[in-house]
Amino acid sequence: ILPRKVGRQDRLVIYFAGHAGITQDMNGKDLGYLVPWDAQISNAAKSITLDELKEFSRRVMSRHVLFLLDTAVAGWDVTPPQQLSLEGRSAPEMETEKRAIQVMTAAGKGEAVIRTESPDAFVQAIVAGLQGAADTDKNGWLLASELAAYVTQRVEQKSGGVQHPQFARLHGEGDTILIEGQKASFKSGGQTTEAEKIAAAKEEYDQAFSMLQQQQSAQEALVRLNKAIEYYPGYGDAYVLKSYLYLEHVPNLTEALSAARSAVKFAPNNPDSSYTLGLVLQRTGQFPDAEQAMRQALAVNPNYSDVYLSLGDLYAEDLKDKAKALDAYKRHLETGGVEGRAKAYLEQNGRALPSTTQ
Known part of the structure; x- marks a missing residue:
C-alpha cells in the first residue's frame, strides 16, 4: 500500500x-x-x-x-x-x-x-x-x-x-x-555576472524542454523551469513553457495565466508569449482579451500559422464572427498550415481554398 x-x-x-x-x-x-x-x-x-x-x-x-x-x-x-x-x-x-x-x-x-x-x-x-x-x-x-x-x-x-x-x-x-534550507541563488554558490545567471537559467530551461520532447514527467519539467526562473527571474522563455505546461499537462489555469503574463512582460518579442496568453484567456472565457493577445502575437510574427488557426477557432466557436473566422482560417492555410478543420470551415461556407492547398 x-x-x-x-x-x-x-x-x-x-x-x-x-x-x-x-x-x-x-x-x-x-x-x-x-x-x-x-x-x-x-x-x-x-x-x-x-x-x-x-x-x-x-x-x-x-x-x-x-x-x-x-x-x-x-x-x-x-x-x-x-x-x-x-x-x-x-x-x-x-x-x-x-x-x-x-x-x-x-x-x-x-x-x-x-x-x-x-x-x-x-x-x-x-x-x-x-x-x-x-x-x-x-x-x-x-x-x-x-x-x-x-x-x-x-x-x-x-x-x-x-x-x-x-x-x-x-x-x-x-x-x-x-x-531543506534556503536554496542557493546560483549553481556556483557565489556572486555571478548577469551572463552567468542567464546561462544557468538557459541550462535548466533546455533540460525542461528536452524532457517534454522525450515525453518525460511534466512535474519534473516544472521543477526545472522554476529553477531557471530562480536563477534569472527575467528569463521569459521559461514563463512561456511554464504557462503551456499548466495549460495542457498540469491543469491549473490560475498558474497558467500568471506565467503567461510574466512571459509577455519578460519576453515581448517572443510570439509564443502573447500566443500562450491568448490561449489561456480563451480557456478562461475572456474572449475579447484572448483575441487581442493573439493579434499581438501576429504583430511579432505575421506568418505564425498556428496563431491564425487558434484565432479561427476563437472567432468560429466563441465570438461567433464568421467573417473573421473565414479570414483567419484562410491565413492559416496561406501561411503553411494544413489543419483539416480550417479547410472544412472554408468549404462549408463557400469560400475557395488558397491555391497552395488545392
Whole structure:
C-alpha cells in the first residue's frame, strides 16, 4: 500500500527496530535479513531480506528514501555513499535531485546494539541530529550523509568505541534531504555576472524542454523551469513553457495565466508569449482579451500559422464572427498550415481554398 501513497516529490524515512540475522547461500556468501522485534530471530517466515527491501524501494515513487535500522546488519551487497562535491555542498539542492535509496544501521557486523538507555544511543543521536546538531556546516540543510556522520561519531563515543553505525546506499547517486534550507541563488554558490545567471537559467530551461520532447514527467519539467526562473527571474522563455505546461499537462489555469503574463512582460518579442496568453484567456472565457493577445502575437510574427488557426477557432466557436473566422482560417492555410478543420470551415461556407492547398 505504501508505495502507491508516496509521490515522486515526497521524502520517505523508515525506522526499523528489531533483530538482524545472517545466513549463507550455497557459495558461502553471507546473506543478511531483518526480523521484526516481536518475532524470533530464527523465524524466517517473518524475515525481510535485502532483495525484498530493494524491491520495495524500486516500487516506491519517492526520489529519496532513507532506512534507519536500529540493529546490526551484515551480508548486504551495498555501495558506500559518494561524498558530495564542493558544488554540492554550496548548493545541495542541485546535487540531491538525483535518486537516493540509503540505509543507516545502528552497528556493524558482529556488534551488539547497546540498549542500556531508552531510547538507545543510536536513536538519541538521530533525534539530536535532526534537531540541528548534525548540520555542522550551518547552511540550513540537513542531508542523510551529514546525519550519518554525526550519528556515527556520537554512538562510537558513547559506546566507548565498541559500536560502529554503518551508512551505505542501496541505489542512486544522490543524498536524501532531511531538512531543506534556503536554496542557493546560483549553481556556483557565489556572486555571478548577469551572463552567468542567464546561462544557468538557459541550462535548466533546455533540460525542461528536452524532457517534454522525450515525453518525460511534466512535474519534473516544472521543477526545472522554476529553477531557471530562480536563477534569472527575467528569463521569459521559461514563463512561456511554464504557462503551456499548466495549460495542457498540469491543469491549473490560475498558474497558467500568471506565467503567461510574466512571459509577455519578460519576453515581448517572443510570439509564443502573447500566443500562450491568448490561449489561456480563451480557456478562461475572456474572449475579447484572448483575441487581442493573439493579434499581438501576429504583430511579432505575421506568418505564425498556428496563431491564425487558434484565432479561427476563437472567432468560429466563441465570438461567433464568421467573417473573421473565414479570414483567419484562410491565413492559416496561406501561411503553411494544413489543419483539416480550417479547410472544412472554408468549404462549408463557400469560400475557395488558397491555391497552395488545392
